[in-house]
Amino acid sequence: MLIDADAERVLRDNWREGIRHDGIEYAYTCPSPRRYKHQWYWDSCFHAIAWSRVDLARARAELETLMRAGQPDGFIPHTTFWGRPAVWRRAPFYATERWRGCEATASIQTPLLAFAWEIVAAASASAAASPSAEGPAPTALAGLRAHHDWLAHHRDPDDDGLLTILLPDESGLDDSPKYDPVYGRLSHYRPGYFWLVDRCRRLRWDSRAIIAATDEHVEDVLVNVAYALSGHALARLLGHADGAAYARRADATVAALLERCWDERRGLFFDLAGRRERRVEVSTWSALAPLALGEAVPEEIRRRLVEEHLLDPRRFGAAYGIPSVSMDEPAFNPEWDRFKTWRGPSWVNTAWLLVPALADLGYRDEAERIVGALTTAAGRTGLREYYHPHTGAGLGARDFAWSTLLVDLRARVPPRSAAPA
Numbered sequence: 240m241l242i243d244a245d246a247e248r249v250l251r252d253n254w255r256e257g258i259r260h261d262g263i264e265y266a267y268t269c270p271s272p273r274r275y276k277h278q279w280y281w282d283s284c285f286h287a288i289a290w291s292r293v294d295l296a297r298a299r300a301e302l303e304t305l306m307r308a309g310q311p312d313g314f315i316p317h318t319t320f321w322g323r324p325a326v327w328r329r330a331p332f333y334a335t336e337r338w339r340g341c342e343a344t345a346s347i348q349t350p351l352l353a354f355a356w357e358i359v360a361a362a363s364a365s366a367a368a369s370p371s372a373e374g375p376a377p378t379a380l381a382g383l384r385a386h387h388d389w390l391a392h393h394r395d396p397d398d399d400g401l402l403t404i405l406l407p408d409e410s411g412l413d414d415s416p417k418y419d420p421v422y423g424r425l426s427h428y429r430p431g432y433f434w435l436v437d438r439c440r441r442l443r444w445d446s447r448a449i450i451a452a453t454d455e456h457v458e459d460v461l462v463n464v465a466y467a468l469s470g471h472a473l474a475r476l477l478g479h480a481d482g483a484a485y486a487r488r489a490d491a492t493v494a495a496l497l498e499r500c501w502d503e504r505r506g507l508f509f510d511l512a513g514r515r516e517r518r519v520e521v522s523t524w525s526a527l528a529p530l531a532l533g534e535a536v537p538e539e540i541r542r543r544l545v546e547e548h549l550l551d552p553r554r555f556g557a558a559y560g561i562p563s564v565s566m567d568e569p570a571f572n573p574e575w576d577r578f579k580t581w582r583g584p585s586w587v588n589t590a591w592l593l594v595p596a597l598a599d600l601g602y603r604d605e606a607e608r609i610v611g612a613l614t615t616a617a618g619r620t621g622l623r624e625y626y627h628p629h630t631g632a633g634l635g636a637r638d639f640a641w642s643t644l645l646v647d648l649r650a651r652v653p654p655r656s657a658a659p660a
């Protein structure tokens with residue numbers, strides 16, 4: 240299969256390894272050789288999942304490197320520069336602690352790490368690798384616990400189960416129109432973003448203080464779906480006794496999403512913004528993300544997400560992939576935009592998270608259609624950063640590593656015509 244060969248080529252070509260000046264070894268996949276050279280947190284989680292079908296040792300090395308980028312207190316950065324310092328032209332775009340000389344950002348990204356570890360561990364187990372190579376090593380498990388404790392302590396100061404992001408790009412959905420009413424002139428694509436980052440620097444990245452003193456922060460649906468998925472994965476990796484506390488926390492996150500973010504009238508999950516936690520009613524794919532939580536979310540809610548939104552041809556039911564913004568939103572833009580992402584085009588990670596859940600609910604034909612159309616698009620224009628939802632044209636960066644998730648998605652939702660009789 241052409242896509243499989245291309246995916247393996249992209250993963251191998253984007254692989255970077257070496258030893259940093261302080262002696263720390265690194266090995267990770269850069270998202271795209273020309274445009275994104277560093278290690279990004281959620282990209283690495285997706286890369287490891289994709290690598291687990293190609294080379295398990297690399298899948299594990301990628302996640303171990305991500306953990307090595309972190310601090311002993313459990314903080315893990317959004318971006319780590321490893322062998323390539325952020326060059327001056329791009330340096331101001333990174334949310335670092337100081338203007339110069341940082342090894343990584345002081346910001347976070349959608350926390351999928353434990354979730355990715357569980358998938359890699361399961362792949363190792365089923366490949367019958369040596370038993371010791373199956374799960375994360377005990378030190379990695381301790382690191383995952385510290386990471387989840389850090390997130391709960393620093394990013395959920397009101398202890399309501401929902402994590403808060405300080406910067407729009409901490410969700411990975413940098414310029415999504417759902418952040419326009421929250422960040423305004425401080426949005427990721429506007430010059431005020433530098434001021435927003437600088438304010439975090441002046442407040443020494445003390446997230447509790449920033450959350451208490453300012454209004455530009457968000458309890459983000461996608462981030463919390465990832466947090467719950469990872470929390471449950473961590474609980475299973477730790478086993479019954481040690482995992483119970485993390486399972487309870489993940490249950491609390493799901494309960495908070497259902498109680499506070501679910502909008503019964505609109506049939507979508509919305510972010511809560513600022514100190515007053517006001518709902519931001521913009522329809523982006525993040526409003527559908529709780530579908531990925533499967534049975535933790537009542538079936539009637541999942542069916543509403545699917546039937547009223549995901550499959551509606553006026554909203555998310557596009558010809559190619561799942562658009563990042565509902566097609567009937569005024570901000571929807573299916574085209575490439577030099578300065579803005581996540582405002583319309585379809586990304587492979589979105590389909591990877593939502594389509595298996597769609598198939599599990601019984602919408603098998605629709606799930607296969609989405610995977611088939613993305614495969615066609617990738618076959619025509621390569622593994623690109625994202626795709627035009629109407630034409631399937633590849634847009635943004637080339638040889639984009641998390642688009643290799645398409646191989647894993649095709650294995651999770653195989654075309655039934657190709658299944659053995």
Ligand code: GLC
Binds near residue numbers: 270410
């Ligand atoms: C873009 C995406 C972000 C991703 C990064 C590296 O900034 O918006 O989600 O992590 O590129 O691929």
